[in-house]
Amino acid sequence: MSINKFPFSAQRIISILWPSFLTAGLATILFFTAFDPQLIVAVSGFGEVSRLGGYSIGFFLFWLLTASSCSLTCFFQRPCPNATE
Amino acid sequence: MDKPVLQDDQDSGFYAKHKKVYPREVHGLFASLRVIGVTVLLGFYYFVPWMYWNGKQAVLFDLPNRRFYIFDWTFWPQDFFYLAILLIIAAVALFFFTALAGRVWCGYACPQTAWTEVFLWIERKVEGSRNKQIKLDKAPLTRYKLSRKVLKHFIWISFSAWTGFTFVAYFTPVDQLASSIWNLTLGPWEWFWIVFYSFATYGNAGWMREQVCIYMCPYARFQSAMFDNNTLVISYDSVRGEPRGSRKKGIDPKSKNLGACVDCTLCVQVCPTGIDIRQGLQYQCIGCAACVDVCNEVMDKMGYSKNLVKYTTLNALDNIKTNVFRPRVVVYFVLLIALTSGLLYSMATRIPLELDVVRDRNALYRTTPLGYIENIYTLKIANKDLQDHTYVITMTAPFKSTFILRDKQVKVSANLTTNVSARIQADPVDIKAMSEKIEFQIVSINNPELNTTAKAVFLGPKPK
Numbered sequence: 001m002s003i004n005k006f007p008f009s010a011q012r013i014i015s016i017l018w019p020s021f022l023t024a025g026l027a028t029i030l031f032f033t034a035f036d037p038q039l040i041v042a043v044s045g046f047g048e049v050s051r052l053g054g055y056s057i058g059f060f061l062f063w064l065l066t067a068s069s070c071s072l073t074c075f076f077q078r079p080c081p082n083a084t085e
Numbered sequence: 086m087d088k089p090v091l092q093d094d095q096d097s098g099f100y101a102k103h104k105k106v107y108p109r110e111v112h113g114l115f116a117s118l119r120v121i122g123v124t125v126l127l128g129f130y131y132f133v134p135w136m137y138w139n140g141k142q143a144v145l146f147d148l149p150n151r152r153f154y155i156f157d158w159t160f161w162p163q164d165f166f167y168l169a170i171l172l173i174i175a176a177v178a179l180f181f182f183t184a185l186a187g188r189v190w191c192g193y194a195c196p197q198t199a200w201t202e203v204f205l206w207i208e209r210k211v212e213g214s215r216n217k218q219i220k221l222d223k224a225p226l227t228r229y230k231l232s233r234k235v236l237k238h239f240i241w242i243s244f245s246a247w248t249g250f251t252f253v254a255y256f257t258p259v260d261q262l263a264s265s266i267w268n269l270t271l272g273p274w275e276w277f278w279i280v281f282y283s284f285a286t287y288g289n290a291g292w293m294r295e296q297v298c299i300y301m302c303p304y305a306r307f308q309s310a311m312f313d314n315n316t317l318v319i320s321y322d323s324v325r326g327e328p329r330g331s332r333k334k335g336i337d338p339k340s341k342n343l344g345a346c347v348d349c350t351l352c353v354q355v356c357p358t359g360i361d362i363r364q365g366l367q368y369q370c371i372g373c374a375a376c377v378d379v380c381n382e383v384m385d386k387m388g389y390s391k392n393l394v395k396y397t398t399l400n401a402l403d404n405i406k407t408n409v410f411r412p413r414v415v416v417y418f419v420l421l422i423a424l425t426s427g428l429l430y431s432m433a434t435r436i437p438l439e440l441d442v443v444r445d446r447n448a449l450y451r452t453t454p455l456g457y458i459e460n461i462y463t464l465k466i467a468n469k470d471l472q473d474h475t476y477v478i479t480m481t482a483p484f485k486s487t488f489i490l491r492d493k494q495v496k497v498s499a500n501l502t503t504n505v506s507a508r509i510q511a512d513p514v515d516i517k518a519m520s521e522k523i524e525f526q527i528v529s530i531n532n533p534e535l536n537t538t539a540k541a542v543f544l545g546p547k548p549k
């Protein structure tokens with residue numbers, strides 16, 4: 001499949017960034033409905049962050065997490081070298 | 086089951102290289118419907134943040150203060166339930182309409198369609214018709230071309246910026262937002278989201294367009310699972326149309342052994358996703374009916390009967406009667422009505438007041454110097470109303486007890502919570518069990534209808 005010929009094709013990058021964006025958005029909504037970012041920041045002692053900043057940082061952390069798992073999926077999708085020998 | 090034949094992703098030019106689609110302008114019944122849909126939806130989108138209700142922004146998702154205001158309602162994070170139900174309703178509605186009428190959402194109501202439509206309109210106003218656009222893109226860079234392109238992108242970007250501003254205005258009070266942009270005192274995160282949303286609009290509606298539908302939209306990928314042979318689809322009547330071929334007007338097609346399709350390719354030129362509907366149902370087709378409108382125009386001109394390309398069902402194409410009220414449609418419909426009425430009912434009877442009781446965590450109970458058993462509680466009163474209220478707190482217990490509050494009446498400002506510390510004391514001889522159920526009641530003085538209760542337990546030593 002062409003997906004493996006171009007490890008950094010636009011298709012591949014978007015297929016990592018886009019689904020992770022969607023799931024990160026969902027996770028952000030659910031998480032911050034239950035937890036107030038200001039309380040979390042206060043507990044973790046990172047100093048002052050506005051709530052909006054808290055949501056945004058939370059969103060990007062979630063995105064980082066979901067994007068990593070999408071990249072791993074992409075990575076493991078490659079045929080295993082031993083199996084093809 | 087005979088599923089519509091869906092083409093696989095074409096490998097060529099995924100996202101990156103692809104042939105630019107220049108959709109031709111189209112007029113007709115469905116185009117008018119789409120213009121109405123787009124105008125109404127985008128009109129709402131740009132107008133709603135400016136709407137005021139009882140002196141406040143009518144719709145405001147105040148994330149910084151964790152409150153959602155929708156007219157007279159205020160929603161707190163605890164009310165997430167409503168949002169969840171709303172999302173479920175939206176999903177069921179999507180199932181219902183898809184099963185019934187196919188991709189009507191895509192063709193008439195999707196934001197991607199709406200904003201692309203606006204961007205196409207701007208493009209046409211600046212660069213001219215489809216043919217002129219193609220010519221302009223092929224032409225070498227001249228001052229004229231440069232001026233057209235700069236103008237187009239300038240308008241696109243301004244419109245996107247307005248869109249991004251509007252988006253953030255749903256989350257930050259609009260007057261505050263406008264004035265802090267004007268005074269350059271806007272916070273970095275607000276800036277970030279305005280730019281982000283503007284950029285997304287510009288990219289999606291200006292550059293990506295049909296590729297969003299084809300490659301990025303999750304709904305486009307799974308909608309075929311909701312289709313059946315009775316779902317409305319757009320289809321070309323190949324029995325009537327073929328063999329296609331050009332001809333002069335007024336010639337009887339039968340004499341030339343031709344079908345009704347004059348092979349003018351207008352249906353391909355108007356298609357926003359750049360496909361040829363005559364090749365059969367394709368997964369790229371967003372059901373916009375532009376090809377229906379344009380082909381009807383052609384058929385009119387030729388003096389043929391309309392609907393060579395039309396809304397139809399797979400059953401109708403096979404000469405089987407279309408069944409509108411099939412089980413899945415009925416089930417979706419019943420579900421939709423039940424959920425919607427349930428939500429409306431619970432919103433209408435919702436009491437904007439909440440009482441939570443938290444027991445003192447340090448001790449199960451304590452014995453006062455006079456030998457009474459004492460339990461300590463924190464009452465969290467959430468006033469979700471838009472007005473301040475003064476509440477009276479009472480308590481009932483199945484044993485003789487003294488209820489001690491610093492103030493019997495508590496004033497809670499609109500949309501705020503107040504914690505009240507309460508103590509209950511009882512003589513050990515009156516207590517029948519180690520754990521007794523008690524109940525707190527709270528009622529607003531100005532409006533007795535605003536009342537609620539909360540249960541708790543009173544703990545004590547083992548009764549002798």
Ligand code: SF4
Pocket residue numbers: 321326329345346347348349350351352353363379380383393394
């Ligand atoms: S618009 Fe109608 S007549 Fe023209 S090519 Fe398409 S199907 Fe044939």
Ligand code: SF4
Pocket residue numbers: 319352355356357358359360361362369370371372373374375376377
């Ligand atoms: S084939 Fe017709 S209905 Fe489908 S996207 Fe193209 S113009 Fe719209």
